[in-house]
Amino acid sequence: VFAEYRIEVIVGKEMKKTLQTLTLLKSEGFFEDYAVGGAVAAFFYIEPTLTEDLDVFIAIKDGNAPIISLSPIYKRLEQLGYFDFEKEEVLIDKWAVQFLPVSTGLEKEPLDKASEKVIEGETIRVFSQEHLMAICVSVGRPKDKIRLSQFIESDSYDKLVFQDLLERHGLKEKWKKIEALISDDKSN
Amino acid sequence: MTKAIEISDRKKSLHSAKEMAIRRKDEHRRRLIALSIDEKIKIIESLRERLTPIREARRSNSNKN
Numbered sequence: 001v002f003a004e005y006r007i008e009v010i011v012g013k014e015m016k017k018t019l020q021t022l023t024l025l026k027s028e029g030f031f032e033d034y035a036v037g038g039a040v041a042a043f044f045y046i047e048p049t050l051t052e053d054l055d056v057f058i059a060i061k062d063g064n065a066p067i068i069s070l071s072p073i074y075k076r077l078e079q080l081g082y083f084d085f086e087k088e089e090v091l092i093d094k095w096a097v098q099f100l101p102v103s104t105g106l107e108k109e110p111l112d113k114a115s116e117k118v119i120e121g122e123t124i125r126v127f128s129q130e131h132l133m134a135i136c137v138s139v140g141r142p143k144d145k146i147r148l149s150q151f152i153e154s155d156s157y158d159k160l161v162f163q164d165l166l167e168r169h170g171l172k173e174k175w176k177k178i179e180a181l182i183s184d185d186k187s188n
Numbered sequence: 189m190t191k192a193i194e195i196s197d198r199k200k201s202l203h204s205a206k207e208m209a210i211r212r213k214d215e216h217r218r219r220l221i222a223l224s225i226d227e228k229i230k231i232i233e234s235l236r237e238r239l240t241p242i243r244e245a246r247r248s249n250s251n252k253n
Binding site for chain 2: 014015021040043046047048050051052094117118119120154155
């Protein structure tokens with residue numbers, strides 16, 4: 001995608017507004033905490049890839065309840081002028097945001113361990129590289145496998161931390177299969 | 189004999205062209221990784237902006253069909 005792409009700074013700070021809205025929602029108590037995961041979080045560690053949305057993992061009170069309603073968040077967003085909903089996403093300025101409530105295990109741990117980083121002047125919390133990798137192993141879609149190979153090629157992750165995550169979350173077998181696929185791709 | 193040398197030379201030049209392409213790609217990747225997060229976000233936003241009209245045209249075409 002980027003082979004012929006010239007880096008041009010032609011767009012304003014569009015994500016800044018999206019992040020400011022998230023901070024507002026948190027300050028108003030719609031969720032206790034939030035952190036960015038998915039492709040945008042991966043940008044901190046690897047090369048950028050085309051993505052349509054911003055995955056926002058949120059901790060809300062009663063996160064372990066069988067049914068979690070995001071209606072209060074959506075209602076507030078409507079009050080703020082964000083009416084554009086598509087599937088499970090809401091368009092906040094130029095970014096489609098998907099709110100993903102966390103409950104336990106490999107959802108909650110990355111949020112608890114997320115670190116503060118700055119995007120366009122806004123301080124946000126972002127999943128660690130090793131947690132992003134473990135989630136990719138767990139989800140295992142083709143795009144997750146591509147992302148995993150990018151993480152591995154970047155060689156900037158902590159291998160011991162990653163192995164520990166795989167072990168604790170029962171992902172070792174799944175990882176072995178994906179690792180074999182990645183090695184095959186490299187040798188071809 | 190001459191033909192064998194020609195083929196061998198051709199193979200060598202193809203091999204070095206492939207190596208050069210791989211090196212260029214790796215260098216490009218390294219440059220992209222080294223960009224700041226704000227630059228990376230801007231690239232994606234700009235790329236999406238360029239793709240939107242193409243996607244909308246495709247969507248409207250598929251709706252017509």
